[in-house]
Amino acid sequence: MIMQVGGALPTSPWELVTTSSAATKLVLLVLVAFSLICWFLILLKWIQFRRVGKLGNRFFDELERTTRLEDAYHAVMKLPPSPYGRLLREGINFFSELRPGALQQTDAGKTATLTATQLEVLRMQLAKEIGAERDLMARFIPWLATIGSVSPLLGLLGTVLGVMDAFLGIAAGGSGNISAVAPGVAEALITTVLGLAVAIPAVIAYNIFASRLGVFAGELEGFAQEIIGAMAREGRV
Numbered sequence: 183m184i185m186q187v188g189g190a191l192p193t194s195p196w197e198l199v200t201t202s203s204a205a206t207k208l209v210l211l212v213l214v215a216f217s218l219i220c221w222f223l224i225l226l227k228w229i230q231f232r233r234v235g236k237l238g239n240r241f242f243d244e245l246e247r248t249t250r251l252e253d254a255y256h257a258v259m260k261l262p263p264s265p266y267g268r269l270l271r272e273g274i275n276f277f278s279e280l281r282p283g284a285l286q287q288t289d290a291g292k293t294a295t296l297t298a299t300q301l302e303v304l305r306m307q308l309a310k311e312i313g314a315e316r317d318l319m320a321r322f323i324p325w326l327a328t329i330g331s332v333s334p335l336l337g338l339l340g341t342v343l344g345v346m347d348a349f350l351g352i353a354a355g356g357s358g359n360i361s362a363v364a365p366g367v368a369e370a371l372i373t374t375v376l377g378l379a380v381a382i383p384a385v386i387a388y389n390i391f392a393s394r395l396g397v398f399a400g401e402l403e404g405f406a407q408e409i410i411g412a413m414a415r416e417g418r419v
Contacts, residue, residue: 202369203347209340209373213333217380220329223322224387230319231394237264238401251412265315265398266405272311273409276304277418296419301410304419308406316399323391330384337377344370 202210241264248254255274258267280300296304348367413419 202372203344205343205347206340206369206373209336209343210376213336213340213373213376213380216329216333216336216384217376220326220380220384220387223325224383227323227387227391231391231398234265234319234398237262238266240264241266251409251416251418254412265319265402268315269308269311269402269405270409273304273308273406276307277413280304281418295417296413301419305406305410308409312399312402312406315402316395319398320395323388323395326384326388326391330381330388333377333381333384334374335377337374337380340373340377341370344373 241258241261244257244261245254248257251274255270258270261267277296280296345367348370410419
């Protein structure tokens with residue numbers, strides 16, 4: 183319950199916070215912690231997606247300068263590690279295990295190609311790598327959804343506790359005029375406001391990153407098909 187400081191009622195949101203009940207302060211502290219975590223994750227994922235985007239542009243620029251799969255492999259392996267490079271390496275390594283030395287043969291027509299079963303296993307290996315890369319990029323994104331869902335509920339909890347405390351104080355004091363009710367209601371609404379302030383950017387960021395994650399996974403799947411297509415053009419599958 184709000185206490186009067188020096189006989190004066192709180193006149194600002196900060197005074198409402200400093201004079202609020204212990205339960206309200208606890209809810210506010212939790213919401214502040216959620217807000218800090220939320221903005222840290224937003225910054226972290228923004229940097230990660232931006233970095234992967236730059237690596238992807240550099241990777242595909244280098245890839246366009248080559249004509250053969252073997253040349254592309256050696257060219258991109260000199261670049262900094264990226265999801266696209268790891269996917270290419272997974273496909274090439276698996277092919278090399280099935281057909282040792284076949285990738286170095288210039289006359290691909292004389293090279294024994296993969297069977298239908300081996301080609302299907304190659305697709306599974308690439309799909310497994312795509313899933314691993316997607317999971318890596320999706321790390322911590324669900325936390326934004328959790329914060330966006332829980333924060334309004336915590337704010338509502340603080341509001342309910344504040345209203346209960348305010349009415350209990352009114353009942354104990356025997357006064358029901360507006361000057362006695364308003365400070366308690368104002369205190370109770372602070373947690374709702376903060377809960378929404380935490381939830382809104384968390385939900386927006388979650389939707390943005392989830393969309394970018396879908397685009398990223400689609401790019402990997404498309405590149406996996408390009409790897410198999412390149413092998414087919416060179417007569418290796």
